Amino acid sequence: MQRYRCIISYDGSGFSGYQVQPNKRTIQLELEAALAKMHKGDTIKVVGSGRTDAGVHAKGQVIHFDSSLLILENRWEVALNSLLPEDISVLEVKKVSESFHARFDAVGKEYRYVLQLSSKRDPFQRKFAYQYPFRLNVEAMRTASKYFLGTHDFTSFCSAKTEVVDKVRTIEAIDFFMEGNLLTFRFVGNGFLYNMVRILVGTLLEVGSGQRSPSEMQDVLANRDRRLAGKTAPAQGLYLWEVFYN
Amino acid sequence: MQRYRCIISYDGSGFSGYQVQPNKRTIQLELEAALAKMHKGDTIKVVGSGRTDAGVHAKGQVIHFDSSLLILENRWEVALNSLLPEDISVLEVKKVSESFHARFDAVGKEYRYVLQLSSKRDPFQRKFAYQYPFRLNVEAMRTASKYFLGTHDFTSFCSAKTEVVDKVRTIEAIDFFMEGNLLTFRFVGNGFLYNMVRILVGTLLEVGSGQRSPSEMQDVLANRDRRLAGKTAPAQGLYLWEVFYN
Structure with a gap:
C-alpha cells in the first residue's frame, strides 16, 4: 500500500459541499467514484483536510488516500483528471509516508473571500x-x-451547530x-471553525458599511455569543485557498 | 411608443445561443419573457445587434425594443434585472429615437477570444x-x-452554413x-460572418503551434474555401465585447 497526497481545486457551485451525504453530489463522492473506477470497483476512502460547504470553492484543498496500484505520480494526475467531472481538477499528486494525514497533520489554512463591489450584477x-x-x-x-x-x-464567530468543544483558534x-x-x-x-470565515466577513461588512464600530469587535469576541456577531456571508464568495503542513 | 436601447451581458454557457428557437433556452427568449411580464403578457419583440452561438458570452451585446410604458431609464434597468435570470444582466438602458436599429445601425463590433494556456485543467x-x-x-x-x-x-473563414452572400468584411x-x-x-x-472569429482563432492556433506558416494566410484568404482554414475554436472562449454605433 502507498499513501498519496493530492492538491485539488473545485468550483463548488455544483456541489452540496465536500463531504459525502446521502443522495447528494459532493466532492468526496466524485473523488471516491473516480478512484473506484481505477480499482475495479473497490472502495478507496478519501480523507480531506476538512469540509467545505455547499457552494464554497477550493483552489488548494488537500486530500489523501491509499492504493496498491503501481502508478507514477504524474500518471495518477492524468488518470484522475480523465475520470473526474470538469468542475474538479487534480493539480498535484505526491507519494507520502503512511503516517501522513490530510486533516490531522494540517497546521494551518488560508481562506479567501471575494466581494464584487458593484451596483451592476x-x-x-x-x-x-x-x-x-x-x-465600504x-x-x-x-x-x-x-x-x-x-x-x-x-x-x-462560528455556527451554533458547531460540534467541536474547543473554540480557541489563532489567526x-x-x-x-x-x-x-x-x-x-x-x-x-491554524484552523477555522464551522462558518467562521463567512461570519467574520459578514461582521466586517457591518463595520465597513458603518453599522458597527471597529472597537465593538472586542466585546463580540469576549461575550462568546453567536448572536452578537454579524450575518454569515454567502458561500459563493469563499475559497479554501491553501492548506499548510510541516 | 418609445424605443429603448439596452447593453446586456450574459454568461452564454447555459443558453442555446441568442436567437429564439423552439424548445430551447435562449437569450432572446428570456429577454422577451421579462418584457412580457412587464407588459401584462403582451409580446414585446427584442432586436439584437446580431446572434451569438450556444456557449458564446457577451460583455456588451446591444438590443432594442419598443414600449408604451412610462418608466425612467434607470428604473427599466432595475425592473428588467429583477425579472431576468442571474446569467443575463442589463448594464444600461437608454431612450433612443424610433429610427435606431440595433442590427442595421451597428457600424462595428469587438470580439474577444480567451485561451487558458495551461496543462492544468x-x-x-x-x-x-x-x-x-x-x-504557442x-x-x-x-x-x-x-x-x-x-x-x-x-x-x-466562415461556416459553410453562412447564408449571407456578401462575404467581404473589414478588420x-x-x-x-x-x-x-x-x-x-x-x-x-465592421462585421463578422458566422463562426468567423472562431475560425480565425482556430487557424491562428495552427500558426502558433507551428503547423502552418504565417504567410500561408494569404493563400487561404485568396482561395475562398472554408476547407483551407483551420478548425473552429470552441464556443466557450468567445465574447461579444462591444457593439459600435455612430
Whole structure:
C-alpha cells in the first residue's frame, strides 16, 4: 500500500459541499467514484483536510488516500483528471509516508473571500463572488480585523451547530486587496471553525458599511455569543485557498 | 411608443445561443419573457445587434425594443434585472429615437477570444476560456494576423452554413494580450460572418503551434474555401465585447 497526497481545486457551485451525504453530489463522492473506477470497483476512502460547504470553492484543498496500484505520480494526475467531472481538477499528486494525514497533520489554512463591489450584477461573477453594491470603508474593516489577530475563543464567530468543544483558534493574518472591482479578504490561521470565515466577513461588512464600530469587535469576541456577531456571508464568495503542513 | 436601447451581458454557457428557437433556452427568449411580464403578457419583440452561438458570452451585446410604458431609464434597468435570470444582466438602458436599429445601425463590433494556456485543467475557467496546453508562438500568430487586416473576402473563414452572400468584411485591429495564464485575442471590425472569429482563432492556433506558416494566410484568404482554414475554436472562449454605433 502507498499513501498519496493530492492538491485539488473545485468550483463548488455544483456541489452540496465536500463531504459525502446521502443522495447528494459532493466532492468526496466524485473523488471516491473516480478512484473506484481505477480499482475495479473497490472502495478507496478519501480523507480531506476538512469540509467545505455547499457552494464554497477550493483552489488548494488537500486530500489523501491509499492504493496498491503501481502508478507514477504524474500518471495518477492524468488518470484522475480523465475520470473526474470538469468542475474538479487534480493539480498535484505526491507519494507520502503512511503516517501522513490530510486533516490531522494540517497546521494551518488560508481562506479567501471575494466581494464584487458593484451596483451592476455581473453574470460571470455570480457563482464566484458576493455582489456588494454599497459603499465600504476598507480602513474601518482593517482596523476591526486587528481585534481578531492572535489567539481567541471564536465562539461568537462560528455556527451554533458547531460540534467541536474547543473554540480557541489563532489567526495569523487578515489582509484586504482590490483588483478591479473585486475586494478580496485573506485569512490565514491554524484552523477555522464551522462558518467562521463567512461570519467574520459578514461582521466586517457591518463595520465597513458603518453599522458597527471597529472597537465593538472586542466585546463580540469576549461575550462568546453567536448572536452578537454579524450575518454569515454567502458561500459563493469563499475559497479554501491553501492548506499548510510541516 | 418609445424605443429603448439596452447593453446586456450574459454568461452564454447555459443558453442555446441568442436567437429564439423552439424548445430551447435562449437569450432572446428570456429577454422577451421579462418584457412580457412587464407588459401584462403582451409580446414585446427584442432586436439584437446580431446572434451569438450556444456557449458564446457577451460583455456588451446591444438590443432594442419598443414600449408604451412610462418608466425612467434607470428604473427599466432595475425592473428588467429583477425579472431576468442571474446569467443575463442589463448594464444600461437608454431612450433612443424610433429610427435606431440595433442590427442595421451597428457600424462595428469587438470580439474577444480567451485561451487558458495551461496543462492544468482549471475548474473556474472551463466555461469561460479554451484550455490550450501546448506551446504557442505568439509572434508568429501576430505576423499571421496582419494578413487579415483591412478589407477581404472572408469566405474561407466562415461556416459553410453562412447564408449571407456578401462575404467581404473589414478588420481594423487584431491584438493579443496576456494576463496571468490567459491569452486574449481581440478582433475589431465592421462585421463578422458566422463562426468567423472562431475560425480565425482556430487557424491562428495552427500558426502558433507551428503547423502552418504565417504567410500561408494569404493563400487561404485568396482561395475562398472554408476547407483551407483551420478548425473552429470552441464556443466557450468567445465574447461579444462591444457593439459600435455612430
